[in-house]
Amino acid sequence: MEPFIRTTSFAGFRELVAKLGGDPWALLLRFRIKPELLDEEDARVPLRSLVGLLECAAQELDCADFGLRMAEYQNLHVLGPIAVMARSSASVGHALTEIVRFIGYHSSGMQLDLDRSEAQAPRVVIGLQLPGSVPQRQMVELAMGVAHNTMKLLCGAHFSAQSVLLCGVSPLPPARYRRYFQTQVYSGQACNALVLTAQQLQQPIEQQDPHLHRMLVQYLDHIHLHSSSDLVDQVRRLVLRMLPTQQCRLPLIAEQVGLHERALQRQLAELGQRFDELVEGIRRDRADFYLAERDIPMSQIAGMLGYSEQSVFNRACRRWFALTPGERRRQLLEQRAYRRD
Structure with missing residues:
Protein backbone atom coordinates (compact mmCIF):
# COMPACT_ATOMS: atom_id res chain seq x y z
CA MET A 1 0.00 0.00 0.00
CA GLU A 2 1.30 3.43 -0.96
CA PRO A 3 2.22 5.39 2.20
CA PHE A 4 0.43 8.71 2.66
CA ILE A 5 1.01 11.90 4.62
CA ARG A 6 -1.35 14.62 5.85
CA THR A 7 -1.06 17.87 3.95
CA THR A 8 -0.27 19.78 7.15
CA SER A 9 3.34 18.71 6.39
CA PHE A 10 3.28 21.12 3.43
CA ALA A 11 3.13 24.09 5.85
CA GLY A 12 5.51 26.78 4.65
CA PHE A 13 6.04 25.26 1.20
CA ARG A 14 4.18 27.96 -0.71
CA GLU A 15 5.76 30.78 1.29
CA LEU A 16 9.30 29.42 0.96
CA VAL A 17 9.07 28.71 -2.78
CA ALA A 18 7.66 32.19 -3.42
CA LYS A 19 10.42 33.72 -1.28
CA LEU A 20 13.00 31.91 -3.41
CA GLY A 21 11.42 33.25 -6.60
CA GLY A 22 9.61 30.07 -7.69
CA ASP A 23 6.02 29.18 -8.55
CA PRO A 24 4.63 26.92 -5.78
CA TRP A 25 1.40 26.15 -7.64
CA ALA A 26 3.22 24.95 -10.77
CA LEU A 27 5.46 22.69 -8.67
CA LEU A 28 2.50 21.22 -6.79
CA LEU A 29 0.61 20.46 -9.98
CA ARG A 30 3.68 18.83 -11.53
CA PHE A 31 3.52 16.27 -8.73
CA ARG A 32 -0.27 15.93 -9.08
CA ILE A 33 -0.97 17.66 -5.79
CA LYS A 34 -4.06 19.86 -5.85
CA PRO A 35 -3.06 23.21 -4.26
CA GLU A 36 -6.42 23.51 -2.47
CA LEU A 37 -5.64 20.34 -0.47
CA LEU A 38 -2.97 22.26 1.44
CA ASP A 39 -5.70 24.18 3.22
CA GLU A 40 -7.58 21.04 4.32
CA GLU A 41 -6.25 19.80 7.64
CA ASP A 42 -7.25 16.15 7.16
CA ALA A 43 -6.35 15.82 3.47
CA ARG A 44 -3.77 13.20 2.57
CA VAL A 45 -1.46 12.72 -0.41
CA PRO A 46 1.12 10.05 -1.26
CA LEU A 47 4.29 10.51 0.78
CA ARG A 48 6.30 9.85 -2.37
CA SER A 49 4.75 13.00 -3.90
CA LEU A 50 5.96 15.23 -1.07
CA VAL A 51 9.42 13.61 -1.07
CA GLY A 52 9.79 14.17 -4.83
CA LEU A 53 8.39 17.68 -4.61
CA LEU A 54 10.94 18.77 -1.99
CA GLU A 55 13.88 17.30 -3.93
CA CYS A 56 12.67 18.98 -7.13
CA ALA A 57 12.19 22.36 -5.42
CA ALA A 58 15.63 22.20 -3.82
CA GLN A 59 17.27 21.47 -7.17
CA GLU A 60 15.34 23.90 -9.35
CA LEU A 61 15.53 26.76 -6.84
CA ASP A 62 19.21 26.06 -6.10
CA CYS A 63 18.43 25.72 -2.40
CA ALA A 64 20.38 22.80 -0.93
CA GLN A 203 10.87 16.86 32.34
CA PRO A 204 7.18 17.49 33.21
CA ILE A 205 4.96 19.27 30.72
CA GLU A 206 3.35 22.41 32.11
CA GLN A 207 0.12 22.03 30.10
CA GLN A 208 -0.47 18.42 31.16
CA ASP A 209 -4.17 17.55 31.29
CA PRO A 210 -4.90 13.88 32.18
CA HIS A 211 -8.57 14.12 31.21
CA LEU A 212 -7.89 15.67 27.79
CA HIS A 213 -5.04 13.23 27.23
CA ARG A 214 -7.26 10.24 28.00
CA MET A 215 -9.98 11.50 25.63
CA LEU A 216 -7.53 11.95 22.75
CA VAL A 217 -5.96 8.51 23.27
CA GLN A 218 -9.44 6.98 23.16
CA TYR A 219 -10.21 8.93 19.99
CA LEU A 220 -7.03 7.81 18.22
CA ASP A 221 -7.53 4.22 19.38
CA HIS A 222 -11.10 4.37 18.06
CA ILE A 223 -9.95 5.08 14.51
CA HIS A 224 -7.90 1.88 14.58
CA LEU A 225 -4.43 3.34 14.59
CA HIS A 226 -3.23 0.99 17.29
CA SER A 227 -4.25 -2.22 15.51
CA SER A 228 -2.42 -5.53 15.37
CA SER A 229 -0.71 -4.44 12.13
CA ASP A 230 1.32 -2.04 14.27
CA LEU A 231 3.32 -5.10 15.34
CA VAL A 232 5.02 -5.16 11.93
CA ASP A 233 5.96 -1.48 12.25
CA GLN A 234 7.27 -2.08 15.76
CA VAL A 235 9.41 -5.00 14.58
CA ARG A 236 10.67 -2.90 11.65
CA ARG A 237 11.76 -0.12 14.00
CA LEU A 238 13.57 -2.58 16.26
CA VAL A 239 15.32 -4.26 13.32
CA LEU A 240 16.51 -0.88 12.02
CA ARG A 241 17.77 0.00 15.48
CA MET A 242 19.55 -3.30 16.13
CA LEU A 243 21.09 -4.04 12.74
CA PRO A 244 24.21 -1.89 13.34
CA THR A 245 24.78 -3.66 16.67
CA GLN A 246 25.01 -7.02 14.84
CA GLN A 247 22.61 -8.38 17.47
CA CYS A 248 19.43 -8.40 15.36
CA ARG A 249 18.11 -11.82 16.36
CA LEU A 250 14.56 -13.10 16.68
CA PRO A 251 14.79 -13.85 20.45
CA LEU A 252 16.03 -10.31 21.21
CA ILE A 253 13.35 -8.69 19.05
CA ALA A 254 10.67 -10.87 20.67
CA GLU A 255 11.88 -9.85 24.11
CA GLN A 256 11.66 -6.17 23.13
CA VAL A 257 8.00 -6.49 22.03
CA GLY A 258 7.10 -8.59 25.09
CA LEU A 259 6.38 -11.87 23.27
CA HIS A 260 7.83 -15.38 23.21
CA GLU A 261 9.68 -15.85 19.92
CA ARG A 262 7.18 -18.50 18.76
CA ALA A 263 4.29 -16.16 19.55
CA LEU A 264 5.99 -13.38 17.59
CA GLN A 265 6.51 -15.70 14.61
CA ARG A 266 2.87 -16.77 14.74
CA GLN A 267 1.52 -13.23 14.95
CA LEU A 268 3.75 -12.08 12.11
CA ALA A 269 2.57 -15.03 10.01
CA GLU A 270 -1.04 -14.00 10.63
CA LEU A 271 -0.11 -10.60 9.16
CA GLY A 272 1.53 -12.24 6.13
CA GLN A 273 5.10 -11.67 7.34
CA ARG A 274 8.11 -13.81 8.23
CA PHE A 275 10.84 -12.44 10.46
CA ASP A 276 13.76 -13.49 8.27
CA GLU A 277 12.10 -12.08 5.14
CA LEU A 278 11.35 -8.85 6.99
CA VAL A 279 15.00 -8.47 7.99
CA GLU A 280 16.17 -9.34 4.47
CA GLY A 281 13.86 -6.74 2.92
CA ILE A 282 14.99 -4.05 5.34
CA ARG A 283 18.65 -4.84 4.64
CA ARG A 284 18.08 -4.67 0.91
CA ASP A 285 16.26 -1.31 1.11
CA ARG A 286 18.88 0.18 3.44
CA ALA A 287 21.68 -1.13 1.22
CA ASP A 288 20.24 0.81 -1.71
CA PHE A 289 19.83 3.88 0.50
CA TYR A 290 23.45 3.78 1.69
CA LEU A 291 24.95 2.80 -1.67
CA ALA A 292 23.26 5.79 -3.30
CA GLU A 293 25.54 7.96 -1.15
CA ARG A 294 28.87 8.17 -2.98
CA ASP A 295 31.13 8.75 0.01
CA ILE A 296 30.05 6.09 2.54
CA PRO A 297 32.75 3.35 2.61
CA MET A 298 31.60 -0.18 1.75
CA SER A 299 32.94 -1.52 5.04
CA GLN A 300 30.84 1.01 6.95
CA ILE A 301 27.72 0.04 4.97
CA ALA A 302 28.34 -3.63 5.76
CA GLY A 303 28.53 -2.81 9.46
CA MET A 304 25.40 -0.64 9.42
CA LEU A 305 23.51 -3.54 7.81
CA GLY A 306 24.58 -5.87 10.59
CA TYR A 307 27.22 -7.87 8.72
CA SER A 308 30.43 -8.70 10.57
CA GLU A 309 32.41 -9.13 7.33
CA GLN A 310 32.49 -7.27 4.03
CA SER A 311 32.39 -10.58 2.14
CA VAL A 312 28.96 -11.43 3.61
CA PHE A 313 27.59 -8.10 2.41
CA ASN A 314 29.12 -8.72 -1.04
CA ARG A 315 27.30 -12.05 -1.32
CA ALA A 316 24.03 -10.51 -0.15
CA CYS A 317 24.36 -7.73 -2.74
CA ARG A 318 24.84 -10.29 -5.53
CA ARG A 319 21.79 -12.18 -4.27
CA TRP A 320 19.60 -9.04 -4.24
CA PHE A 321 20.77 -7.25 -7.36
CA ALA A 322 23.00 -9.72 -9.27
CA LEU A 323 25.68 -7.04 -8.87
CA THR A 324 28.64 -6.34 -6.58
CA PRO A 325 28.20 -3.43 -4.13
CA GLY A 326 30.44 -1.26 -6.30
CA GLU A 327 28.46 -2.07 -9.45
CA ARG A 328 25.17 -1.40 -7.68
CA ARG A 329 26.49 1.96 -6.43
CA ARG A 330 27.48 2.99 -9.95
CA GLN A 331 24.06 1.95 -11.23
CA LEU A 332 22.23 3.96 -8.56
CA LEU A 333 24.37 7.06 -9.12
CA GLU A 334 23.81 6.84 -12.90
CA GLN A 335 20.05 6.51 -12.35
CA ARG A 336 20.07 9.56 -10.08
CA ALA A 337 22.07 11.60 -12.60
CA TYR A 338 19.65 10.57 -15.37
CA ARG A 339 16.62 11.65 -13.32
CA ARG A 340 18.21 15.05 -12.69
CA ASP A 341 18.84 15.55 -16.40
Whole structure:
Protein backbone atom coordinates (compact mmCIF):
# COMPACT_ATOMS: atom_id res chain seq x y z
CA MET A 1 0.00 0.00 0.00
CA GLU A 2 1.30 3.43 -0.96
CA PRO A 3 2.22 5.39 2.20
CA PHE A 4 0.43 8.71 2.66
CA ILE A 5 1.01 11.90 4.62
CA ARG A 6 -1.35 14.62 5.85
CA THR A 7 -1.06 17.87 3.95
CA THR A 8 -0.27 19.78 7.15
CA SER A 9 3.34 18.71 6.39
CA PHE A 10 3.28 21.12 3.43
CA ALA A 11 3.13 24.09 5.85
CA GLY A 12 5.51 26.78 4.65
CA PHE A 13 6.04 25.26 1.20
CA ARG A 14 4.18 27.96 -0.71
CA GLU A 15 5.76 30.78 1.29
CA LEU A 16 9.30 29.42 0.96
CA VAL A 17 9.07 28.71 -2.78
CA ALA A 18 7.66 32.19 -3.42
CA LYS A 19 10.42 33.72 -1.28
CA LEU A 20 13.00 31.91 -3.41
CA GLY A 21 11.42 33.25 -6.60
CA GLY A 22 9.61 30.07 -7.69
CA ASP A 23 6.02 29.18 -8.55
CA PRO A 24 4.63 26.92 -5.78
CA TRP A 25 1.40 26.15 -7.64
CA ALA A 26 3.22 24.95 -10.77
CA LEU A 27 5.46 22.69 -8.67
CA LEU A 28 2.50 21.22 -6.79
CA LEU A 29 0.61 20.46 -9.98
CA ARG A 30 3.68 18.83 -11.53
CA PHE A 31 3.52 16.27 -8.73
CA ARG A 32 -0.27 15.93 -9.08
CA ILE A 33 -0.97 17.66 -5.79
CA LYS A 34 -4.06 19.86 -5.85
CA PRO A 35 -3.06 23.21 -4.26
CA GLU A 36 -6.42 23.51 -2.47
CA LEU A 37 -5.64 20.34 -0.47
CA LEU A 38 -2.97 22.26 1.44
CA ASP A 39 -5.70 24.18 3.22
CA GLU A 40 -7.58 21.04 4.32
CA GLU A 41 -6.25 19.80 7.64
CA ASP A 42 -7.25 16.15 7.16
CA ALA A 43 -6.35 15.82 3.47
CA ARG A 44 -3.77 13.20 2.57
CA VAL A 45 -1.46 12.72 -0.41
CA PRO A 46 1.12 10.05 -1.26
CA LEU A 47 4.29 10.51 0.78
CA ARG A 48 6.30 9.85 -2.37
CA SER A 49 4.75 13.00 -3.90
CA LEU A 50 5.96 15.23 -1.07
CA VAL A 51 9.42 13.61 -1.07
CA GLY A 52 9.79 14.17 -4.83
CA LEU A 53 8.39 17.68 -4.61
CA LEU A 54 10.94 18.77 -1.99
CA GLU A 55 13.88 17.30 -3.93
CA CYS A 56 12.67 18.98 -7.13
CA ALA A 57 12.19 22.36 -5.42
CA ALA A 58 15.63 22.20 -3.82
CA GLN A 59 17.27 21.47 -7.17
CA GLU A 60 15.34 23.90 -9.35
CA LEU A 61 15.53 26.76 -6.84
CA ASP A 62 19.21 26.06 -6.10
CA CYS A 63 18.43 25.72 -2.40
CA ALA A 64 20.38 22.80 -0.93
CA ASP A 65 18.93 23.38 2.56
CA PHE A 66 15.28 23.56 1.38
CA GLY A 67 14.09 20.94 3.92
CA LEU A 68 15.69 22.74 6.86
CA ARG A 69 14.30 26.09 5.73
CA MET A 70 10.81 24.63 5.40
CA ALA A 71 11.11 23.15 8.90
CA GLU A 72 11.30 26.70 10.25
CA TYR A 73 7.60 27.05 9.38
CA GLN A 74 6.58 23.89 11.26
CA ASN A 75 6.49 22.30 14.69
CA LEU A 76 4.56 19.65 16.64
CA HIS A 77 1.22 21.15 15.60
CA VAL A 78 1.44 19.69 12.08
CA LEU A 79 0.44 16.41 13.78
CA GLY A 80 -3.06 17.70 14.62
CA PRO A 81 -4.73 15.77 17.47
CA ILE A 82 -1.45 13.95 18.18
CA ALA A 83 0.05 17.34 19.04
CA VAL A 84 -2.72 18.18 21.50
CA MET A 85 -2.37 14.74 23.08
CA ALA A 86 1.39 15.18 23.41
CA ARG A 87 1.11 18.61 25.01
CA SER A 88 -1.40 17.23 27.54
CA SER A 89 0.94 14.36 28.54
CA ALA A 90 2.58 14.14 31.96
CA SER A 91 6.20 14.32 30.77
CA VAL A 92 8.30 14.76 27.65
CA GLY A 93 9.12 11.04 27.59
CA HIS A 94 5.43 10.17 27.86
CA ALA A 95 4.61 12.60 25.04
CA LEU A 96 7.26 11.13 22.74
CA THR A 97 6.07 7.59 23.47
CA GLU A 98 2.54 8.56 22.45
CA ILE A 99 3.74 10.35 19.30
CA VAL A 100 5.60 7.18 18.28
CA ARG A 101 2.52 5.10 19.02
CA PHE A 102 0.18 7.15 16.85
CA ILE A 103 2.44 8.57 14.13
CA GLY A 104 0.51 6.45 11.59
CA TYR A 105 -2.37 8.90 11.91
CA HIS A 106 -0.15 11.56 10.34
CA SER A 107 1.74 9.36 7.88
CA SER A 108 1.85 5.63 7.26
CA GLY A 109 5.31 6.07 5.77
CA MET A 110 7.01 7.84 8.66
CA GLN A 111 9.17 5.64 10.88
CA LEU A 112 9.56 6.99 14.39
CA ASP A 113 11.07 5.37 17.44
CA LEU A 114 12.13 6.35 20.96
CA ASP A 115 15.28 4.32 21.59
CA ARG A 116 15.98 4.05 25.33
CA SER A 117 18.64 1.32 25.05
CA GLU A 118 21.27 3.79 26.34
CA ALA A 119 19.79 5.26 29.51
CA GLN A 120 21.88 8.44 29.42
CA ALA A 121 21.50 8.97 25.68
CA PRO A 122 17.93 8.15 24.58
CA ARG A 123 17.32 8.85 20.92
CA VAL A 124 14.37 9.95 18.80
CA VAL A 125 15.01 7.99 15.59
CA ILE A 126 13.39 9.20 12.35
CA GLY A 127 13.15 7.58 8.93
CA LEU A 128 10.94 7.06 5.90
CA GLN A 129 9.42 3.84 4.68
CA LEU A 130 9.79 4.25 0.92
CA PRO A 131 11.10 1.31 -1.12
CA GLY A 132 14.03 1.73 -3.46
CA SER A 133 16.67 4.41 -3.71
CA VAL A 134 14.35 7.42 -3.87
CA PRO A 135 16.32 10.60 -2.99
CA GLN A 136 14.84 11.81 0.27
CA ARG A 137 17.37 14.07 2.01
CA GLN A 138 15.12 17.13 1.94
CA MET A 139 12.18 15.25 3.49
CA VAL A 140 14.38 13.67 6.15
CA GLU A 141 15.89 17.03 7.07
CA LEU A 142 12.41 18.56 7.18
CA ALA A 143 11.34 15.80 9.59
CA MET A 144 14.49 16.23 11.70
CA GLY A 145 13.95 19.97 11.85
CA VAL A 146 10.33 19.53 12.90
CA ALA A 147 11.41 17.02 15.57
CA HIS A 148 13.87 19.59 16.91
CA ASN A 149 11.17 22.27 16.94
CA THR A 150 8.84 19.81 18.69
CA MET A 151 11.39 19.28 21.47
CA LYS A 152 11.70 23.05 21.90
CA LEU A 153 7.93 23.25 22.26
CA LEU A 154 7.83 20.43 24.83
CA CYS A 155 11.01 21.28 26.77
CA GLY A 156 11.17 25.04 26.32
CA ALA A 157 13.11 27.41 24.08
CA HIS A 158 16.36 26.49 25.86
CA PHE A 159 16.25 22.90 24.50
CA SER A 160 19.42 21.52 22.95
CA ALA A 161 20.03 17.89 21.99
CA GLN A 162 23.23 16.15 23.06
CA SER A 163 23.92 15.62 19.36
CA VAL A 164 22.22 15.00 16.03
CA LEU A 165 22.87 11.95 13.84
CA LEU A 166 22.30 12.01 10.07
CA CYS A 167 22.41 9.20 7.52
CA GLY A 168 24.42 9.65 4.37
CA VAL A 169 26.73 12.46 3.38
CA SER A 170 25.30 15.92 2.73
CA PRO A 171 26.57 18.65 0.40
CA LEU A 172 25.68 21.20 3.07
CA PRO A 173 28.54 22.50 5.23
CA PRO A 174 28.50 21.17 8.82
CA ALA A 175 28.09 24.72 10.08
CA ARG A 176 24.62 24.90 8.49
CA TYR A 177 23.44 21.97 10.60
CA ARG A 178 25.11 23.29 13.75
CA ARG A 179 23.42 26.64 13.25
CA TYR A 180 19.98 25.02 12.99
CA PHE A 181 20.26 22.37 15.70
CA GLN A 182 22.59 24.30 18.04
CA THR A 183 24.62 21.17 18.81
CA GLN A 184 27.19 18.82 17.29
CA VAL A 185 25.95 17.03 14.15
CA TYR A 186 27.46 13.76 12.88
CA SER A 187 26.83 12.61 9.28
CA GLY A 188 27.32 9.16 7.75
CA GLN A 189 25.49 7.48 10.64
CA ALA A 190 23.30 4.37 10.61
CA CYS A 191 20.16 6.37 11.40
CA ASN A 192 18.73 9.88 11.65
CA ALA A 193 18.26 10.77 15.30
CA LEU A 194 18.15 13.44 17.98
CA VAL A 195 20.24 12.24 20.91
CA LEU A 196 18.62 13.49 24.12
CA THR A 197 19.34 13.26 27.85
CA ALA A 198 17.52 11.24 30.47
CA GLN A 199 16.64 14.49 32.26
CA GLN A 200 14.91 15.85 29.17
CA LEU A 201 12.62 12.81 28.99
CA GLN A 202 11.76 13.19 32.67
CA GLN A 203 10.87 16.86 32.34
CA PRO A 204 7.18 17.49 33.21
CA ILE A 205 4.96 19.27 30.72
CA GLU A 206 3.35 22.41 32.11
CA GLN A 207 0.12 22.03 30.10
CA GLN A 208 -0.47 18.42 31.16
CA ASP A 209 -4.17 17.55 31.29
CA PRO A 210 -4.90 13.88 32.18
CA HIS A 211 -8.57 14.12 31.21
CA LEU A 212 -7.89 15.67 27.79
CA HIS A 213 -5.04 13.23 27.23
CA ARG A 214 -7.26 10.24 28.00
CA MET A 215 -9.98 11.50 25.63
CA LEU A 216 -7.53 11.95 22.75
CA VAL A 217 -5.96 8.51 23.27
CA GLN A 218 -9.44 6.98 23.16
CA TYR A 219 -10.21 8.93 19.99
CA LEU A 220 -7.03 7.81 18.22
CA ASP A 221 -7.53 4.22 19.38
CA HIS A 222 -11.10 4.37 18.06
CA ILE A 223 -9.95 5.08 14.51
CA HIS A 224 -7.90 1.88 14.58
CA LEU A 225 -4.43 3.34 14.59
CA HIS A 226 -3.23 0.99 17.29
CA SER A 227 -4.25 -2.22 15.51
CA SER A 228 -2.42 -5.53 15.37
CA SER A 229 -0.71 -4.44 12.13
CA ASP A 230 1.32 -2.04 14.27
CA LEU A 231 3.32 -5.10 15.34
CA VAL A 232 5.02 -5.16 11.93
CA ASP A 233 5.96 -1.48 12.25
CA GLN A 234 7.27 -2.08 15.76
CA VAL A 235 9.41 -5.00 14.58
CA ARG A 236 10.67 -2.90 11.65
CA ARG A 237 11.76 -0.12 14.00
CA LEU A 238 13.57 -2.58 16.26
CA VAL A 239 15.32 -4.26 13.32
CA LEU A 240 16.51 -0.88 12.02
CA ARG A 241 17.77 0.00 15.48
CA MET A 242 19.55 -3.30 16.13
CA LEU A 243 21.09 -4.04 12.74
CA PRO A 244 24.21 -1.89 13.34
CA THR A 245 24.78 -3.66 16.67
CA GLN A 246 25.01 -7.02 14.84
CA GLN A 247 22.61 -8.38 17.47
CA CYS A 248 19.43 -8.40 15.36
CA ARG A 249 18.11 -11.82 16.36
CA LEU A 250 14.56 -13.10 16.68
CA PRO A 251 14.79 -13.85 20.45
CA LEU A 252 16.03 -10.31 21.21
CA ILE A 253 13.35 -8.69 19.05
CA ALA A 254 10.67 -10.87 20.67
CA GLU A 255 11.88 -9.85 24.11
CA GLN A 256 11.66 -6.17 23.13
CA VAL A 257 8.00 -6.49 22.03
CA GLY A 258 7.10 -8.59 25.09
CA LEU A 259 6.38 -11.87 23.27
CA HIS A 260 7.83 -15.38 23.21
CA GLU A 261 9.68 -15.85 19.92
CA ARG A 262 7.18 -18.50 18.76
CA ALA A 263 4.29 -16.16 19.55
CA LEU A 264 5.99 -13.38 17.59
CA GLN A 265 6.51 -15.70 14.61
CA ARG A 266 2.87 -16.77 14.74
CA GLN A 267 1.52 -13.23 14.95
CA LEU A 268 3.75 -12.08 12.11
CA ALA A 269 2.57 -15.03 10.01
CA GLU A 270 -1.04 -14.00 10.63
CA LEU A 271 -0.11 -10.60 9.16
CA GLY A 272 1.53 -12.24 6.13
CA GLN A 273 5.10 -11.67 7.34
CA ARG A 274 8.11 -13.81 8.23
CA PHE A 275 10.84 -12.44 10.46
CA ASP A 276 13.76 -13.49 8.27
CA GLU A 277 12.10 -12.08 5.14
CA LEU A 278 11.35 -8.85 6.99
CA VAL A 279 15.00 -8.47 7.99
CA GLU A 280 16.17 -9.34 4.47
CA GLY A 281 13.86 -6.74 2.92
CA ILE A 282 14.99 -4.05 5.34
CA ARG A 283 18.65 -4.84 4.64
CA ARG A 284 18.08 -4.67 0.91
CA ASP A 285 16.26 -1.31 1.11
CA ARG A 286 18.88 0.18 3.44
CA ALA A 287 21.68 -1.13 1.22
CA ASP A 288 20.24 0.81 -1.71
CA PHE A 289 19.83 3.88 0.50
CA TYR A 290 23.45 3.78 1.69
CA LEU A 291 24.95 2.80 -1.67
CA ALA A 292 23.26 5.79 -3.30
CA GLU A 293 25.54 7.96 -1.15
CA ARG A 294 28.87 8.17 -2.98
CA ASP A 295 31.13 8.75 0.01
CA ILE A 296 30.05 6.09 2.54
CA PRO A 297 32.75 3.35 2.61
CA MET A 298 31.60 -0.18 1.75
CA SER A 299 32.94 -1.52 5.04
CA GLN A 300 30.84 1.01 6.95
CA ILE A 301 27.72 0.04 4.97
CA ALA A 302 28.34 -3.63 5.76
CA GLY A 303 28.53 -2.81 9.46
CA MET A 304 25.40 -0.64 9.42
CA LEU A 305 23.51 -3.54 7.81
CA GLY A 306 24.58 -5.87 10.59
CA TYR A 307 27.22 -7.87 8.72
CA SER A 308 30.43 -8.70 10.57
CA GLU A 309 32.41 -9.13 7.33
CA GLN A 310 32.49 -7.27 4.03
CA SER A 311 32.39 -10.58 2.14
CA VAL A 312 28.96 -11.43 3.61
CA PHE A 313 27.59 -8.10 2.41
CA ASN A 314 29.12 -8.72 -1.04
CA ARG A 315 27.30 -12.05 -1.32
CA ALA A 316 24.03 -10.51 -0.15
CA CYS A 317 24.36 -7.73 -2.74
CA ARG A 318 24.84 -10.29 -5.53
CA ARG A 319 21.79 -12.18 -4.27
CA TRP A 320 19.60 -9.04 -4.24
CA PHE A 321 20.77 -7.25 -7.36
CA ALA A 322 23.00 -9.72 -9.27
CA LEU A 323 25.68 -7.04 -8.87
CA THR A 324 28.64 -6.34 -6.58
CA PRO A 325 28.20 -3.43 -4.13
CA GLY A 326 30.44 -1.26 -6.30
CA GLU A 327 28.46 -2.07 -9.45
CA ARG A 328 25.17 -1.40 -7.68
CA ARG A 329 26.49 1.96 -6.43
CA ARG A 330 27.48 2.99 -9.95
CA GLN A 331 24.06 1.95 -11.23
CA LEU A 332 22.23 3.96 -8.56
CA LEU A 333 24.37 7.06 -9.12
CA GLU A 334 23.81 6.84 -12.90
CA GLN A 335 20.05 6.51 -12.35
CA ARG A 336 20.07 9.56 -10.08
CA ALA A 337 22.07 11.60 -12.60
CA TYR A 338 19.65 10.57 -15.37
CA ARG A 339 16.62 11.65 -13.32
CA ARG A 340 18.21 15.05 -12.69
CA ASP A 341 18.84 15.55 -16.40
